[in-house]
Amino acid sequence: MTTLLVAATDLRRRIRNRSALITAFAAPLALAVVFGVLVGGAGSGGFRIGIVDADGSHMARAMTAELTHGAPAGGTVRFAVLPSPAEARRRVDDGDVDAAVVIPAGFGAAARAGHARSMLVVQRADRLVAGEVARAVATSVGDEIQRVALALRVLAAGGTAPSPALVQAARRQPVPISFGRIPLGGRELDAAAFYGASMSIVFLFFTISLAARSVLAERRDGTLARILATPAHPAAVLAGKTLSVAVLGLAGLLTVWAVTALAFGARWGAPGAVALVMAATVFAVGGLSLLIASLARTEQQADAYTAVVTFSLALLGGNFVGPSQMPALLRTLSLATPNGWSLTAFTDLSADAAGLGSIATALAVLLACGLVTGGVGLTRVYRGMRA
């Protein structure tokens, strides 16, 4: 009863003070929305790619014509024929086109002679995505020219002289290996859900550290002695304070889930499992935050330790980089943090990739982390209160 009373009072005070609301609700929500909008709309502008036929060979002319006339109107990639490599460099530099593909002079002849020669992509260092698109185009044009040239060389080596008819035959010959896209078999990881969870976890550390911080503040103000002079057991007071921030933290996670789902259609995955992972995350982060803050002797120290550990774990746990950007080493290191386990579970759920085993493992690790760190943390804070 005392625990609930303390929790309710503490919660009321925090809601009135509003700074906890910023940490628990406003901050993760603001960042999740910004990331959701940015990631959701990324690359939606389309690309304008310049193409230069400096080669002038029959194949190069045909390929250029196919690209410029064959591109679908309103498609993501539009092509513009440019007169020379120098003009392509100038137009890319000026930003008139996003990147350019150059079929270099002598490319066709080199291909016919069997010499290695590269296509050229002109890009700006700050337009890397456009550069990738241009590279895809250049590779496919180069491969096509090489394919036809190789066919003619093989024929010539067998004693058949190349003729216009054979060139046509080589060009029209179907490519023997084609790609067929297969469906993903479920939903892909939702960026808004990932960053929503990710940012919520970061700020959860700050929200939950408020419990131990509040004990330090009560001690500083002399109110702790007065509370402990009442029949209320110190453990009940501490449990109440911890419960209030845990409720606040969980409410923050649930709010980010609801808002991203309603505003951006973010798909977090099976609701029951998502709620379980959220609760386990609050438990694990709660334990760790208590332990960190219990090491401090002043509020400033508590803030400092929490901030340092929060950002270090967020960096290691992969909170600031999406799973597709994570280097192999970081992927391994992330599993040494509760952030990493929680994000793995959220990623699995959002990507329709969760098995009972994977979620159960993540939940077990998070609960164990919360139990161990929280146990030590609570004992330390409790001893501090008694002292």
Place this chain on the structure above:
Amino acid sequence: MTGITAAYAFTAVVLRRILRDRASLFFMLVLPVIVIVVIGATFGGQGQIDIGVVRHGSGPFSDRVAAALRARDGVRVHDYATVSDLRRAARRQTIAAGIVLDRGFDAALVGGRAARLREVVSPDAEQALTGEIALRGIVAPIAGRVAAARLAASTTGRPFGVTLAAADALAGSSSGAARVETVGHAHAAELSRFSLTAPQNLVLFVFITSLASGSLIVQARRQGVLRRAVATRTGVGTILLGLGVGWMSIALVQSAIILVVGAAFFGVDWGAPLPAAVLVLAFAMVGCGAGLLLGALGRDEDKVSAIAPVLGLVLGALGGCMMPLEVFPPAMLAVAHAVPQYWAIRSWQELVFDGAGTATIAPALAVLTGYAAILVAAATLLLRRSLTG
């Protein structure tokens, strides 16, 4: 002279407090370096593309594709037992793309039929396009040899095996691979992805650090320190000058550390020294102005401490500190123009990628100076009203 002494006293207080506060020192000096290292490891240099492979069959062509994948620089191959595992990895974005080498793949190619490589792509993954390019680039030369051998076999009547051997012998190392040339700065060709992220981190962290001054000012106001200082005939302008110079020095030291670490350990060429220095100064002024205004507006240091990093992160994200401006949707790009970070990032891009001079970034510098002037003026006005009213 008295004014200068008083301003200096405030500057000294700011610097002393920061040097004593380990958390602030961590945020200012250590965290940016850690972020640069992590982001550098993530994006810097030649990034690895993760490609998944499922092998259901075996044969000479499946072997060729699998071997070519493993031999390709920058490709990290992940083997999966089933298509379902491959799809799962793509959905989780563990791999950018993947292929299935089916049982009929070799038989189709040997038998003169079209072979199909089943491909799975994670469309939203950062490197999806690169993954697709890599896959096509690896498969195209193999397909080219088969096509050449088939044409030769059908034209000359020789067996496919013989013409394929001839195609293998003749193909050599030729491929349609593209060479990439980067325009702009004289050294742009040597720039890595890191040159994009280092200025982003610089702008992000300097602003967040500068905003931290807000809670200090609120605390000083709440404790009556500033009112007492005003009562000693120290002008509000002098107080702000002292505090501003203190936080400016911190912003400049932080900028210098990021510039040096970026240049020394990650080879970032920050562009011509003079415009770079002017840009650092202009943005530090904006950050300080924003911190002073936050301090003048806030009433509770706890709230200001809670708001400051959030504000810094949100404005940073909107201004292009977390995602390249290149991929911003048009509406978000329009919004970005209202954020000072956007002008700083754009200027850094012009300095780093184009080797621009002061004249080129002058309009952006004017915008940043304008922001700084407005923020400082608003802070002075509000503080004067609250301290003398």
